[in-house]
Amino acid sequence: MAELVGPILDVIKFISRNASKYLKYQRExxxxxxxxxxxxxxxxxxxxDIQQQLKDEHHFGKMPKLEVERWFKKVEEKLTHAQHVEDKVSKGKYLFRxxxxxxxxxxxQAMKEVHAxxxxxxxxxxxxPSTIAVNLPTPELTGAADVREEIYQYLMGDEVGMIxxxxxGGIGKTTIMKDVHNRLLKESKFRKLIWVTVSQNFDIQRLQxxxxxxxxxxxxxxEDTIIRAGKLSEMLKGQGSYVLILDDVWKSFSLEDFGILKPTSNNGCKLVLTTRSERVVRSMGFKKVQVPCLSMEEAMDLFLSKVGLDILPDPTLESFLKIVVRECDGLPLAIVTLVGCMRxxxxxxxxxxxxxxxxxxxxNIHNVEDKVYGCLKFSYDRLKQRDQxxxxYCALYPEDYAIIKEELIEHWLIxxxxxxxESRKSMESCGYSILQNLEENCLLERAERDSYNSRFIYKKTDHxxxxxxxMALHITRKRFMVKARMQLKELPKEEEWSEDLE
Ligand SMILES: Nc1ncnc2c1ncn2[C@@H]1O[C@H](COP(=O)(O)OP(=O)(O)OP(=O)(O)O)[C@@H](O)[C@H]1O
Ligand SMILES: [Mg+2]
Structure with missing residues (x-):
């Protein structure tokens, strides 16, 4: 009998505990x-709140943490369940309280836990990791604010798909587009930004x-170009919204043959091309955005920002400066090149x-393009003959080529x-100081895209x-015949050599 009393008491305790809880639910x-x-x-x-915080932090190349996504799922589950409970309560009978x-x-309790x-x-x-988000290096930009804003607004808006x-040449198209590209990295509108340098030597396979x-x-x-185009357009279709920037286009081409999808209001994609030729823009049906020359004031700011402000206190120099800047006709490339040799x-x-x-x-030169040539030649002529x-020699590399510094110096030595x-080391150091001089004179641009070779070793490059x-090819036209990216295996035929070639 005694053995039974214990368990019975336990059962009674259990029932009464639960009963009291149920009574509590009923009463309270x-x-x-x-x-x-x-x-x-x-x-x-x-x-x-968390959704708002996500919105604030979200921009190109970022995604919510997995734990945050999982938390949102849990929240949704608990709130949906709570909604069912609420419905039951509103219909519930007093007896089932x-x-x-x-x-x-x-x-x-479940909602409180998820809240915590x-x-x-x-x-x-x-x-x-599925997006490519690299900031493209640009110099500190002066002016061109309106044109940058116009391009940006077209990209962010829905009306214009092809810009x-x-x-x-040298007015700043590439520089402006790099700046806009970098601004887009801070937005969440596009999933991918694709940059392609097209250049004069249009090679569809290389670009694809x-x-x-x-x-x-x-x-x-x-594979055949058409098959490649089909595959490329399939690939692009799978990307969601993207911006494809085709820099330095020289002639018009068919987007379909290339495999580039035309933007529509549904696919959310945008195309931008930069070109010197208005005809290319028109014939390809893109919305034209004209890059203007810098105003005299902007040109002056650019010159001053590069030349070093220490020359300003001298009023004589200021007046000379104005003359030089005026001669550049608001063309950034002419300005930065002249700054180079007057710094x-x-x-x-x-x-x-x-x-x-x-x-x-x-x-007597009235055409701005020829004036730039004059400014560049002026800068070139002020170099030592060896540096010239x-x-x-750099002009022997193809257009828009990332020239590996080490390799270039090696070629100079050879x-x-x-x-x-006295030593090879000193000759190499001399090579580096020539490179530095050319960079300071803005005749070479420093490390636009540093390159990695096949073994992924980081190499510093010039452009x-x-x-x-x-201009360099013009100067050397009587000494060099340059046919870059033609995969030449033997000397060109005699008739291709110009008559006055030495
Ligand atoms: N707004 C600017 N502010 C400061 N520097 C600039 C600006 N625009 C251009 N530059 C300078 O001028 C140089 C030439 O500009 P950029 O290469 O963008 O010209 P481009 O119009 O693309 O020429 P091309 O038609 O030959 O491709 C750049 O390397 C940059 O240093
Ligand atoms: Mg350019």
Whole structure:
């Protein structure tokens, strides 16, 4: 008998404990419901706050942390369940209050738990590995604010899908587009930004490859161009919204043959091209955006920002400066090149002399494009002969080519452009100082795109602006015949050599 008493007492205790809880639900039902409503409102408010925080932090190349996504799922589950409970409560009979009370209490506790889990440390975002988000290096931009804003607004709006940025060589089209590209990285509108440098030597296979590479896809070299175009357009279709920037287009081409999808209001994609030719923009049906020259004031700001403000206190120099800037006709490339060779000069006589010389170069030239040539040639002529030779050698590389510094110096040494010295190391150092001089004179641009070779070793590179390269080719037209990216295996036929080639 005694053995039975213990378990019976346990059962009675259990029943009475539960019964008292059920009685509590029955008696304090209203309090339970109030607590439930409070938890429901708190959780909902937290969900809205976190959503807003996500919105604030979200921009190109970022995605919400997995734990945040999972938390949102849980919130949705608990709030949906709470809605069912609420419906039951509103229809519930007085007699079932104790059962309902239990349901209400359980839902309240679950919502409180999820609420407590919604405390995330640090940012709610991580990098999205499926997007390519690289900031393109640009110089500090002066002016061109309106045109940059216009392009940006077309990209962010829904009305215009294809934008053609045009203007003469060296006016800043590439620089402006890089700036807009970098601004888009801070937005969440596009999933991908694709940059392709087209250049004069339009090679559809190379360009298709560049795009697929950026999409982390693969195209076989052996396939027919049409098949490749089909594959590329399929790849692009799968990307969601993107901006494709085709820089430096020289002639019009068919987007379909290439495999580039036309933007529609549904696919959310945009195309931008930059070109010197208004005809390209028109014939390809893009919306034209004209890049204007810098105003005199902007040109002056650009010159001053590069030349060093220490020359300003001298009023004589200021007046010389105005003359030089006016001669550049608001063309950024002419300005930065002239700054290059006048930087650090504080002697008014040197300025005066330089202005006389510069005028000699551009006297009677009214066409701005030819004036740029004059400014570049002026800068080139002020180099030492050895540096001139080394500079001209760079024009042998194809247009828009990332020239690996180490390799270039090696070539200079092999070609005997650098005089013999006591050690190879000193000759290499001399090569680097020539490179630095060319960079400071803006005849080479520093490390636009540093390159990685096949073994992924980081290599520093230089880039020759295409207008500068044209000038170098013009200077060397009697000495070199340059046929870049033609995969030449033997010497061109005699009739291709110009008559006056030495
Ligand atoms: N708004 C600007 N502010 C400061 N520097 C600028 C600006 N625009 C251009 N530059 C400078 O001028 C140089 C030439 O500009 P950029 O290469 O953008 O010209 P482009 O119009 O693309 O020429 P091309 O038709 O030959 O491709 C740049 O390397 C940059 O240093
Ligand atoms: Mg350009």
């Amino acid at each position: 039902f209203t309090e339970y419901v109030d607590d439930f409503k409070q938890a429901q409102a708190d959780l909902h408010a937290k969900e809205v 104790s059962c309902l009370g239990k349901l209400v209490d359980e839902s309240t 889990e919604g405390r995330f440390s640090g940012s709610l975002m991580v990098n999205d 053609g940025v045009c203007g003469m 490859k560049t795009i697929t590479c950026q999409l982390k896809g693969n195209l076989s070299d052996d 650090g000069v504080t002697d008014p006589h040197v300025w005066e002399n330089a202005i006389d010389e510069l005028r000699g170069y551009i006297r 030779e080394c500079f001209l 070609e005997g452009l650098i005089d013999e010295m 020759m602006h295409d207008v500068v390269r044209d």
